[in-house]
Amino acid sequence: MRCQARYRIIVLDNMETHHTLPAALNIAAVERDTGLSKDTLRVWERRYGFPVPERDANGDRLYPVAQVEKLRLIRRLIDQGRRPAKIIGASTDELLALIADTPDSRAAAATDLPLLQYVRLHRSAELAAALRQALLRQGLQRFAAETVAPLNEAIGEAWMRGEIDVPEEHLYTEQVQNVLRGAIGAHVGSGTRPRVLLTTFPDEEHVLGLLMAEATLVAEGACCLSLGTRTPLPELRTAAVDGSFDVVGLSFSAAYPARQAIDDLLQLRAMLPASIAIWAGGGALRGKQKRLPGIRVIEGLEDTIAALGEWRAAPRHDLNA
Amino acid sequence: MRCQARYRIIVLDNMETHHTLPAALNIAAVERDTGLSKDTLRVWERRYGFPVPERDANGDRLYPVAQVEKLRLIRRLIDQGRRPAKIIGASTDELLALIADTPDSRAAAATDLPLLQYVRLHRSAELAAALRQALLRQGLQRFAAETVAPLNEAIGEAWMRGEIDVPEEHLYTEQVQNVLRGAIGAHVGSGTRPRVLLTTFPDEEHVLGLLMAEATLVAEGACCLSLGTRTPLPELRTAAVDGSFDVVGLSFSAAYPARQAIDDLLQLRAMLPASIAIWAGGGALRGKQKRLPGIRVIEGLEDTIAALGEWRAAPRHDLNA
DNA sequence: CATGATCATTGTCCTGGACAAAACGTGATT
DNA sequence: AATCACGTTTTGTCCAGGACAATGATCATG
Structure with missing residues (x-):
């Protein structure tokens, strides 16, 4: 062969x-x-x-x-x-x-982030220490929103401009995963509502967006279950229905084609009972709310908390389940 | 298009x-x-x-x-x-x-593992709690060797037999990652020797073997840097040389073609200076030591500790670096 | 039994053609 | 200025069917 x-x-x-x-x-x-x-x-x-x-x-x-x-x-x-x-x-x-020549001069400004320098220089130990310190200082939620999210964006732009390469990005992803997963694991909080099932579609392999969402939700007392990346649609349906989840959360990186994201989400919407909400966030979905009936588009990490508030304030959910 | x-x-x-x-x-x-x-x-x-x-x-x-x-x-x-x-x-x-009809009846025996039942039944909270408890009881090293490794094998066999599906495997991987990464992050231990660079080859995407190796090494006081999965060879070379690492560690799942693993490892061996050791472990390499001159084949997690001992006992390394 | 030669199986690569979806450009409309 | 509708161009994927080398299986020989 x-x-x-x-x-x-x-x-x-x-x-x-x-x-x-x-x-x-x-x-x-x-x-x-x-x-x-x-x-x-x-x-x-x-x-x-x-x-x-x-x-x-x-x-x-x-x-x-x-x-x-x-x-x-x-x-x-x-x-x-x-x-x-x-x-x-x-x-x-x-x-x-x-x-x-990328006109995105914001990237140059973001370059000043000291954490980004650690990534550039392969200072993994310092990076890990700084991340952990930020986590302690800010708490899980603000850490995700105010440290990881901007850093993510800065890394993405540096990648586009060719200033960092595969090993730097891998190193960064690894260290952030270590810190975020450790913190997520520390929050036990089972039995609370809503029950959120988190994953990505089969063509989306970026995991950090998902972890940030999980961190934010867990910090707000939601009961999260992440399936990681690349879950096939039929399996996702089965897992959501059998596990009696209230919400299915999907994450899309900016590289995901917007059109496909919309198609896939509508397909999933048709497959799930109306009692299960669908929340979708990430770069590919900015401003696409109106084209997605029955789906809550999450416009940034802070909006996750708003969505959670809406769900909890909604008139009635089957609470006898 | x-x-x-x-x-x-x-x-x-x-x-x-x-x-x-x-x-x-x-x-x-x-x-x-x-x-x-x-x-x-x-x-x-x-x-x-x-x-x-x-x-x-x-x-x-x-x-x-x-x-x-x-x-x-x-x-x-x-x-x-x-x-x-x-x-x-x-x-x-x-x-x-x-x-x-798989004659592997050991799988049936392994089925009794209570943790495997949690995976089967999607009891993620219980799984996470049990994993964490095992970690506390056994310590990081024994946790990796005596809990995660057998569970990994049982999951692999259950997968082969079609007893578990994509979501169960994803759920398992997520929870183990959360626990392992949290524990790895807790060990700071920078500045110690040897400095080990961990990753997988571009066609290998399984991450758990890598994390188990990292856990074992970190617990023994090695200074680990993981690049995660799928690092291209030239980038791996650059990262290893520029970061002045003592060891490059590669992980291979059982699904990786043995022949290709050997070819790739020899190729890497030719690309790296002799002062950098190569350690390679995982299912694809069982008993292949003789065909791999200049490469330390790791036969199981315990052998990792042995390899570490050998390295530290070796006559001289550049300690003035 | 091990080892080597022969044969069958099998996955990947090739060429060159086709087509629909996305991006683009243009002009009309709010 | 934006927004929309529409024709045009660009572009990525799919198709058919042929070829071949690496792998596994089979069999003969030491």
Whole structure:
């Protein structure tokens, strides 16, 4: 089977066998590293003349690392809203210039956050200590809203501008998870209402938004159960109904296509009984409330508390359950 | 763009619009839900005559949920070592019988674990409380080795046997993460040696093995930095060298192809200076020590402590760094 | 029994064509 | 100025069917 070896890399030894770096990646590895599907990579080659990979003895594509780097830059710019045809012909340097030209100067201001510097410099111990200190000082709720949320945004923007890379983002996510999960675990609070089931749709893998929501809700005395990311819709329905939950909460990162988020939410709405509320929040849903009948759009972390208040103030819920 | 809607589902309204369930999934959704690639799905249809999806107005495949269910069963059996041609013609009931026939009767014994029952019954609060209690009773290290590890295995086997589903596994993973990460965060211990960089390769997304390793190491006074899952090799190299780590630790679930694990590890070994040790553990590597020169294979959690002892007893490390 | 050669199975990659959904641009309307 | 409606262009995914190498299975030999 040709691709059973899912991470096949061709190594070209230059002089010695020490410190060899992979010189070319097969199409599956490029798909993983850039997030561009194999079909997209092939159709770009056909249409725009880039990338133009080498071929191995069998005629399979082999992408030099330089081209993969450029693909990564292009991917970033497309995520910012640019279109492939406009940028794919540019040189690597021009692409870097485009990325640096992001008019979002707020990012530069946010750069002053000392915590962001810890991320940049890989100071994980200091980062963890500072996060924990902020948690103690602010309490769980304000910690999520006033420390983690802005930091999240600053990291996202730094990522867009290419100022941080995979390891920095991973490190950040790990440390925040450690702190948030520890704090969430400390709040036992079972048996209270409402009972909220938290998760994301199958194509959404970002976990921090979910954890922040859970932290906020738990701090307000709700009884939360998180299924983590990527729960298939039918399973989500079963879990919500069988567990007699009051609310299903969904989190969407800004990268999630808004249109798909709306479709998926309406689909879920049709699958769940009306007695179960649906709350949905995150970047993909800003200002989409009117298009989502039967769904409470959460506009930011503070709004979570408002939604909770509304639910508790609502005339009647089956309290005999 | 045809697949920009990555989670397109065709809903057939039977009578009312309430409680509609998706009747058929497009090929991308099936790929996500079953883990079988689009190419594999198409080639199976060509070769074995299953699955045989409907077609939409455009000629695109639409897989009825019944066929997706069967595909999931087939996938499970293949993961157990069966071959597609032998089982793809069987009926759903016959497949279920095959799964139930797993000779692994240890799973039945492990079923008695009370914690596993909490997972089965979605008793998340009780599960969390029991985990926390076990942690307090046993301490972090024994908790990882004597509670989490066996539970992990039992869950894995129950999954293979089809006794638990996506939400149960997610719920379990979430709760264990909450407890483990809280405990890991409590150990500060920076500045000690060795400095260990923990992560997984890009195709490995299971996080629990990594967390268990981190818990064990942290409890022994190592200075751990986890990058979470899926770190690309070049970035891993950079992070390890720039952060002047003594050890890079990799975790492999049992589902990771052993051959690929070996290739990837040797590749990493060639990329890192000899002064940085590589430790690798997890199901995919049982008994593979001899094929991996320059890599310390960790045979189980207890062996982690042994490896740590060996490292500390080794004649000389650059202590002036 | 272990080991090596032969054969069958199987997953991935290839080419080149097609199409619908999203983005864009334009002009009319509030 | 915004907002909306509409035609045009761009773009990502899907399709068919052929090919091949890596893996597993089978069988012969030491």
